[in-house]
Amino acid sequence: MVVGEISQQRNLIIIGGGPGGYSAAIRGAQLGLSVTLIEQADLGGVCLNKGCIPSKVFTHAATKRSETAHLQDLGISSGDDTFNIKKLLTYKDKVIDGLRAGVESLCKDNKIEIISGKATFLGVDRIGVEKGHQFDIFEFDQVIIATGSSPIMPPGLNEKGKRILLSHEIFELEEIPQHLIVKGQDYVALEVASSFAALGAKVSILLDDKTIAFDESITKELNRLFKRRKISVYKDVQLISTHEIDSEIAVTFQTEKNVEETIHGSHLFVTGSRKPNVESLGLSRIGIAQTDGGFIHIDGNMQSSIPSIYAIGDVTEGPLLAIKAIKQGKAAIEAITGHKPEVDLTFLPMVAHTIPQAVSVGLTEQHAREIGLGVRVSQFSLGGNGYASITGKKDGFIKIISDPSTEIICGIHMIGEGAIEMSGSFIQLLEMAAKEEDVKFPLYAHPGFNEGLLEAVEGLIGQAIHTPPARKKNLFNV
Template sequence: MVVGEISQERNLIIIGGGPGGYSAAIRGAQLGLSVTLIEQAELGGVCLNEGCIPSKIFTHAADMRSDIAHFQELGVGNMEKLVDIKKLVSYKDKVIKKLRSGVESLCNENKIEIIRGKVTFLAVDKIGVENGHQFDIFEFEQVIIATGSSPTMPSAIQEKGERILLPHELFKLEEIPKHLIVRGQDTIALEAASSFAALGAQVSIVIDDQAGFPFDESINKELNRLFKKRKMKVYKELELISTHETEDGITLTFQTDKNVEETIRGSYLFVSGTMRPNLEALGISRFGIVQTAEGFIKVDGNMQSSIPSIYAIGDVTEGPLSAVKAIKQGKAAVASIAGEQTEVNLTFMPVVAHTIPPIVSVGLTEQIALDFGLAIRVSQFALGGNGYATITGKKDGFIKVISDATTEIIQGIHMIGEGAVEMSGSFVQLLEMAAKEEDIKFPHYAHPGFNEGLLEAVEGLIGQAIHAAPIKRKDMLTI
């Protein structure tokens, strides 16, 4: 190893080139800061190269495949119900390469210095960067840690073989599993289950607890219905005891809530895993930075840690693990460093699952609103009553609105159905602005369109939805 003799000086260093890191770098350059971005692997991070983007390519392909029957009904071709998985993987790789090239070009155009290598903290204002046989030392004024997180296996899995897959491995498969077992109920697990079922795999979902899926109870009920309709099995309250791999499959042994052992055999096991911050290799803990019991860095509203020169964003900080959070925090951190007033409030950060159909949850669920003691009105508009949903054949799902019965302020919006992801921004804006029912009813809505479902859900709060069966006033849900 060749050690740099001279310590080089930098103003702002960002460690990690994922969505949060490169967004922070570009925003920093826009604000006039001199920025150095250090990435150990590929720009775009796990999200672009192994996580968010690859998984959404698979969900898009799965969604297209699920539309075949509708296409044939429209007279659009006589398509086979087969998927060329190798072509799909090739397309995924092409898209990733194109997007990564775009990120690199944006960094270059914004005159961001990009350094490749593995970072180690030498002091609270100094790092070492190792790249092969080269080791350089950099002193900095501020640093932003954006190194993300990695999944860890359940303790019951003592040895990981080729048939146990983590998120970054699932979407590299070059075959459709005959039977995919999915362990977990987070958005990653649900996307994997939904996608591979639509692509032709038999899918079983195994959940540790009875609570089930992590959404509003109405969404959870609809998910169970859709999974049952697609012949997907859901097992609840099964604790994984052991796994046994063979050349052509894997057998899982579980213990039920009644202390009875049960086995499930499949082709592959997908485990979304417990996410842990990628901090150990940095060596930052030895300088006394304040962390949670799980190892996440504690930060203030400006994303500044307990060490003034060190900021942290994204999955290395406590709270939801999401690219949405990382991007928001990255922009806020550099704005604070540049002397601007910033604020990051994750109260109304949407929970999004690119399932088939997609799911979006913003604000309070019905149960949480009741737990808070709120008097609420609840309305649910089925997309089967929406004209555009009928045109497109995307009639599964609904939009649910929860309103404060006293103030008429919207407390939560939950949707399962086509268009949910695209409409999520509007849902967030409405809750951020403390919108009232009238604020949603007043504007004009494109017709025909899925967006009309939101209007009808709100009108349904007082029994005035046009495309829904009449509701007797005594039956309207005011709690």
């Protein structure tokens, strides 16, 4: 190893080039900072290269394949209905390469210095960067840690076999599993189960609990759709062991009725806990405050217990989501440059790119009742929406929860076509503390899925046009 004899001075160093890291770098450049970005792998991080983007390529492909029957109804013949996963993998790589090139170009245009290597803290104002035999030392004014997280094996899996896949591996498969067993409770597990079933795999999903992290109405609808698509669902499962036998894996678990059961599949996909990528940073050397799980303690400005060191994204406590990292990255830069940023995760959306998509924003009906809030609930079925009939996407609904004493909307939940894109409007309404009248007043494009939001709100007071009168009586729930 060649060690640099003289330390180099830098204004701002960001360790990690994922969504949070490169967003912080670009915002820093916009605000006049000289920025150095250190990444030991590819720019874009796990999200772009192995997580968010690859997974959504698969969910997009699965959604399109599920539309084959509807295309035939429209008179469009798809011809050969076989699925070529190798072409999908080629397309996935093309998308990733294009987006990564875009990030690299943006960093170059913003005059951000990119250094490839692994960073380690040597002190509260110095880091070392190792790349091969080269080791350089940098002194900094401020540093932002944005190194992300990695999946860890859940309890019951002591060792990882070749047929056990984690989140960064499932989308590298060169074949569709004959029988994919999915163990997990989060949105990734739901997306994998939904997508691979549409792509031709037999799928069984083992849920940690009886419900998932959405409004109970969405949980019920997902269970109905899973059953219709012949996805076997096992609820409240406790994993006991796994055993690989030739071309299959046996998964043994305890059911909700305390009965031990074993199912056999070709592959097992597992989600669950993740650990922050901080082990190689040498944080113990500088005494930074961390949780028992290794996450870095930060304040409202993303500042750690050491004033010159900030942390964002998966290395901090809270939801491990790219949107959190991006928001925190921008806020950290704004705090460093003397602004007064605010990161409020109250209306952080819960999103799943299932078939159809699912979104929850704000209070669920169950949570609203648990905290003693009087609630008014309306649920509009997309089966009554004209555009849903045109597109053949009639599964799902939009559900609105409001406080009858103030008429303020406190929760919006949707499962159905367009839910992801409409979620931005849901979040804005909740952030603005919109009242029922604020949603009813505007004009909505016709025909469109957006009309479902209007009908759901009108249903709160019995005015929904495309909801049968008999059902309206059940929508008042104060």
